[in-house]
Amino acid sequence: xxxxxxxxxxxxxxxxxxxxxxxxxxxxxxxxxxxxxxxxxxxxxxxxxxxxxxxxxxxxxxxxxxxxxxxxxxxxxxxxxxxxxxxxxxxxxxxxxxxxxxxxxxxxxxxxxxxxxxxxxxxxxxxxxxxxxxxxxxxxxxxxxxxxxxxxxxxxxxxxxxxxxxxxxxxxxxxxxxxxxxxxxxxxxxxxxxxxxxxxxxxxxxxxxxxxxxxxxxxxxxxxxxxxxxxxxxxxxxxxxxxxxxxxxxxxxxxxxxxxxxxxxxxxxxxxxxxxxxxxxxxxxxxxxxxxxxxxxxxxxxxxxxxxxxxxxxxxxxxxxx
Amino acid sequence: xxxxxxxxxxxxxxxxxxxxxxxxxxxxxxxxxxxxxxxxxxxxxxxxxxxxxxxxxxxxxxxxxxxxxxxxxxxxxxxxxxxxxxxxxxxxxxxxxxxxxxxxxxxxxxxxxxxxxxxxxxxxxxxxxxxxxxxxxxxxxxxxxxxxxxxxxxxxxxxxxxxxxxxxxxxxxxxxxxxxxxxxxxxxxxxxxxxxxxxxxxxxxxxxxxxxxxxxxxxxxxxxxxxxxxxxxxxxxxxxxxxxxxxxxxxxxxxxxxxxxxxxxxxxxxxxxxxxxxxxxxxxxxxxxxxxxxxxxxxxxxxxxxxxxxxxxxxxxxxxxxxxxxxxxxxxxxxxxxxxxxxxxxxxxxxxxx
Numbered sequence: 001x002x003x004x005x006x007x008x009x010x011x012x013x014x015x016x017x018x019x020x021x022x023x024x025x026x027x028x029x030x031x032x033x034x035x036x037x038x039x040x041x042x043x044x045x046x047x048x049x050x051x052x053x054x055x056x057x058x059x060x061x062x063x064x065x066x067x068x069x070x071x072x073x074x075x076x077x078x079x080x081x082x083x084x085x086x087x088x089x090x091x092x093x094x095x096x097x098x099x100x101x102x103x104x105x106x107x108x109x110x111x112x113x114x115x116x117x118x119x120x121x122x123x124x125x126x127x128x129x130x131x132x133x134x135x136x137x138x139x140x141x142x143x144x145x146x147x148x149x150x151x152x153x154x155x156x157x158x159x160x161x162x163x164x165x166x167x168x169x170x171x172x173x174x175x176x177x178x179x180x181x182x183x184x185x186x187x188x189x190x191x192x193x194x195x196x197x198x199x200x201x202x203x204x205x206x207x208x209x210x211x212x213x214x215x216x217x218x219x220x221x222x223x224x225x226x227x228x229x230x231x232x233x234x235x236x237x238x239x240x241x242x243x244x245x246x247x248x249x250x251x252x253x254x255x256x257x258x259x260x261x262x263x264x265x266x267x268x269x270x271x272x273x274x275x276x277x278x279x280x281x282x283x284x285x286x287x288x289x290x291x292x293x294x295x296x297x298x299x300x301x302x303x304x305x306x307x308x309x310x311x312x313x314x315x316x317x318x319x320x321x322x
Numbered sequence: 323x324x325x326x327x328x329x330x331x332x333x334x335x336x337x338x339x340x341x342x343x344x345x346x347x348x349x350x351x352x353x354x355x356x357x358x359x360x361x362x363x364x365x366x367x368x369x370x371x372x373x374x375x376x377x378x379x380x381x382x383x384x385x386x387x388x389x390x391x392x393x394x395x396x397x398x399x400x401x402x403x404x405x406x407x408x409x410x411x412x413x414x415x416x417x418x419x420x421x422x423x424x425x426x427x428x429x430x431x432x433x434x435x436x437x438x439x440x441x442x443x444x445x446x447x448x449x450x451x452x453x454x455x456x457x458x459x460x461x462x463x464x465x466x467x468x469x470x471x472x473x474x475x476x477x478x479x480x481x482x483x484x485x486x487x488x489x490x491x492x493x494x495x496x497x498x499x500x501x502x503x504x505x506x507x508x509x510x511x512x513x514x515x516x517x518x519x520x521x522x523x524x525x526x527x528x529x530x531x532x533x534x535x536x537x538x539x540x541x542x543x544x545x546x547x548x549x550x551x552x553x554x555x556x557x558x559x560x561x562x563x564x565x566x567x568x569x570x571x572x573x574x575x576x577x578x579x580x581x582x583x584x585x586x587x588x589x590x591x592x593x594x595x596x597x598x599x600x601x602x603x604x605x606x607x608x609x610x611x612x613x614x615x616x617x618x619x620x621x622x623x624x625x626x627x628x629x630x631x632x633x634x635x636x637x638x639x640x641x642x643x644x645x646x647x648x649x650x651x652x653x654x655x656x657x658x659x660x661x662x663x664x665x666x667x668x669x670x671x672x673x674x675x676x
Contacts, residue, residue: 028568035474101408129596244501267374305501
């Protein structure tokens with residue numbers, strides 16, 4: 001409050017243009033405000049330019065797209081949109097339980113002194129560039145899991161997910177999902193950790209005092225408190241997994257397939273990977289079509305992020321009162 | 323809801339406790355059994371043995387805890403073992419990536435790699451000098467664009483915004499901006515350049531614009547947080563002396579938070595220096611050194627790694643060795659930047675009396 005009143009009094013003389021010092025004040029605050037507005041403009045421009053450059057493909061005659069592009073837009077992009085969602089959901093199924101486990105380990109299980117170094121260790125995972133994960137996934141992970149996929153296919157092939165002809169290279173959607181899971185893990189972990197640490201200490205102590213075991217205390221005092229935070233973290237992880245390009249581009253050998261089979265060599269490709277694989281060689285309408293696909297991806301991730309941020313901001317409002 | 327009083331047997335005041343030796347014994351025992359089974363049935367596969375050992379350990383501990391301590395304590399033990407297991411599981415990719423990058427990258431981590439470009443190189447030899455120059459140019463220009471915009475926005479949010487409607491919507495959209503997929507940023511930069519210069523405009527500065535879109539929100543968030551840490555007493559003291567607000571910000575507020583700002587910028591650079599997809603779209607490929615960021619494609623280190631992996635020549639191993647060496651270089655750069663950022667933040671942290 002004190003700062004606000006001071007600000008008022010400092011700003012009032014700015015109305016008098018005669019004082020040269022106050023001109024500097026106005027210029028400076030104008031720059032600051034301008035930068036803030038510039039950010040909003042940039043975000044709007046991203047959408048606008050994608051729309052402008054994607055429009056030729058979006059509104060072109062389908063026959064023209066078949067001859068000069070990759071084919072009619074909606075039916076062309078649909079399998080990739082499916083692949084994007086399917087890969088991201090698989091990655092989340094793998095990553096979320098592990099992330100919550102790690103976050104709980106750091107916040108409630110690890111010895112105090114170890115908690116921070118362990119947090120750094122998980123953050124290191126976030127620092128590894130995506131292209132390195134792609135290289136690792138393609139040249140190390142895929143050959144390593146290939147026998148396991150073969151075994152799953154041979155012994156559990158009656159489950160539709162594992163059916164079909166197993167891939168000989170291991171470069172399937174499940175492998176790509178594992179790499180994606182490794183990449184979103186640190187994001188979900190760090191957010192969950194923050195929320196778990198905010199859980200009210202008195203609730204925890206009350207639970208323990210009533211004779212709850214450590215795990216019961218977490219179930220009763222920590223997890224209910226953290227649920228909105230966990231949901232937001234998962235949504236942010238989803239946003240990251242949807243937009244991640246290189247890991248999928250390098251690991252997955254995909255095409256325009258809509259299939260739920262995890263272990264075959266006929267995999268659905270993602271939007272981002274399709275763009276990265278085709279853009280350098282594309283020309284003419286094909287470029288516009290790829291940019292339009294990018295617009296679809298942008299809209300999907302924007303929606304996911306808006307929901308996640310909305311949950312976070314709503315939560316931030318009441319967390320203090322708890 | 324779980325009931326809290328059920329474990330005690332009648333006529334007993336304390337419930338049983340597992341003796342301390344049970345846990346290590348169960349661990350060693352299940353490991354031994356699992357390895358024996360793996361040698362007999364799966365040809366000594368280590369991964370099979372480890373998974374089997376963990377499952378066996380869980381089962382043994384579950385039975386032991388249930389018999390001695392009761393169901394509630396058993397659930398507690400189970401949760402603990404699963405959580406520790408999750409943590410160890412997450413370490414596997416981290417260790418594997420570091421180990422593979424170090425062992426495979428060292429083959430070509432030599433002077434030639436850092437002293438030559440790929441110009442006229444087919445097969446063995448050659449290096450990544452062109453990509454290293456490119457990465458310095460592109461990332462440096464991106465930082466040059468993002469830091470002023472990001473810092474000024476942070477100043478607006480922390481000093482002028484007063485948490486009003488515009489400030490909170492900027493904060494919200496900065497958060498949303500962190501979620502823009504990197505490849506979309508690349509497409510954006512390409513679209514801008516295409517509208518301005520015509521199709522096929524691949525060059526370094528276009529890549530810098532793409533990276534700026536990704537970097538600005540990171541800079542804003544870290545700078546804003548640090549500016550808010552600066553104690554109000556400092557500002558009020560300056561105002562009391564009649565110092566204009568902007569001079570107060572430039573001479574008092576920012577210098578107090580400078581170490582955090584520098585480390586935040588370094589961490590933001592570390593975040594974008596490994597970005598591949600936007601540069602693939604915006605900056606293109608080349609095999610030669612190009613020190614002009616405003617004309618002709620410019621190679622960068624991440625794109626070099628991707629290109630060496632995805633488009634190898636006849637001698638695949640020479641290309642993949644270079645890809646691993648590039649990956650190792652990238653990891654080292656990112657680690658060094660992270661370390662530097664954290665050290666600066668800790669070493670020169672403002673002495674805030676909170």
